[in-house]
Amino acid sequence: MTLTAGALAEVETTAVVGDRHEAADGVVVLTLRGDLPPWEPGAHVDLVTPEGPRQYSLCGDPADEGVWRIGVLREPDGRGGSAFVHDELLPGATVRVRGPRNHFPLLPSPSYLFIAGGIGITPLLPMIDAAGADWRLVYGGRTRTSMAFLDALQPDPRVTVAPQDETGLLDLDALLGEPRADTLVYCCGPEPLLAAVEERCASWPAGSLRVERFAPKPVAGASTSFEVELTQSGVTLTVPADRSILDVVEEAGVTVLSSCSEGTCGTCETAVLDGEIDHRDSVLTTDEQSEGDCMMICVSRASCARLVLDL
Template sequence: MSDVYEAELVVDRREFAADGVLALTLRHPLGEELPAWEPGAHVDVVLGPELERQYSLCSDPADRSAWRIAVLREPEGRGGSAHVHEQLGQGDKVRVRGPRNHFRLEPAPRYRFIAGGIGITPILPMLAAAEAAGAEWTLLYGGRTRESIAFTEELERYGDRVTVAPQDETGLLDLASVLDGLPEGTLVYCCGPGPLLDAVEERCPADRLHVERFSPKAQPAGENGEFEVELAQSGRTVTVAPDVSVLDAVRAAGVEVLFSCTEGTCGTCETDVLEGTPEHRDSVLTDEERESGETMMICVSRCRGKRLVLDL
């Protein structure tokens, strides 16, 4: 994990992208270039002890002088957005780690992008990439009100390929208009609230769809049995009790591992599986990745047998 970029970055700019949405531009204090990234990537932002959040990068990947993130103020949230809005000021430093990407834009002749609320953030650089590649694309973008829909000025340059649909004006997004009768070779990228993603998943063929979730997807109920985990690099074997996660068991054994959300949504704790079959309970991996069993999110996933060997 030592190759993961981590640095104290400076808040170079604060600006509101919409009602309740604060955009932050982050730069290296010495003007150093930041790591390259591709559309769909996010970074971990360490806001304080036990307070770490993931935010999608929504700037231009070609501009390595700065990263931009956008944070929705969530009054009923767990404190991360309140900290950013109220305490992270111009010129302040904040520790940032990453980027990492589980939402990559795959090459295709045409795309249908669907965004809900703050879910526009990973989609923004995808639009520019699709445009540069000469692909045919459209964006359906919804939010509670027109005032709460972020980055509308940036989207104006795309003309009628972008449909902005405030819920208080038009109701729920008309998914049928986008997803029914998809032309051959079309990929669908969607990010936003859970109910929107669930509705899109019900309507769109799985082999066409790519989604990113900000909160865990409901998982089928499963029994938590006890199993052993051998840590190949550390030469240790730990027992994972029914009420303990693999992550907690590994950390209790004194082995350092990067983690963040502990909900199976961010991908920070993804670990290579050398032997055994994981029982996946994350909201990150695709069906194909789950079937391969090559990696697992150790904060939530478990074992389909009595033993796993992990590359830790």
């Protein structure tokens, strides 16, 4: 089935769990098979769990047709999605999946610096395979036994493995202190790592850093009421201060695809035809946000009286 919302199209289908193994403490790697569409490094997919859709990065080989591979960390304090994957998705089980989506594409560059924290290694694995010769990976984690895929990575001299209990926090000042015009930095991991890398890269050339978030970044600022004009539907709606555009649009009967509802997955991306956007998502880069032609309507708002949306 192909679903559409705004300018996006994606597939929803059923996948069967194939191979499955423990890749590190609390990390299981699953191979999903089925009529699954192709994907590119950086892509993520939704697994539709009883707790709602959950996003996982693909970490296999894009040339493997009809195969998606994911690595999932059990999160005891999470919302139940990872427990479902760990406890229920045994070989032979089926699961509804959606995607793929890619807001973390590998762009051409003479050189790459990949920085991974914990399970954030997953989207970087296929990137490394596609990056060519000039790359470096710095991979941090709590302990060596909590870090997945070490066996495959460690023999490569371009990989630095840095378990926190052995070497402390990653030395980001040494890694990023000197801006380099020929290098793109890709980072995925927990929020403190992403925030620290963003801070160090603020002095790098624009567009040097790309990050992938699975939890929303903190957003400051009060919310106010505004109007949205939906050109395809021919209606204008009021978005109150305490509701999202997505809520209001869906309540009016306009179908929009959504998944995370917290600004991290990119599913609800909507084209903006006019108006000033108050971007609150964790998907678009600063450059993409400043272009002002699209927004994630589950969290982002207007910084003007009226937004005109292509819905």
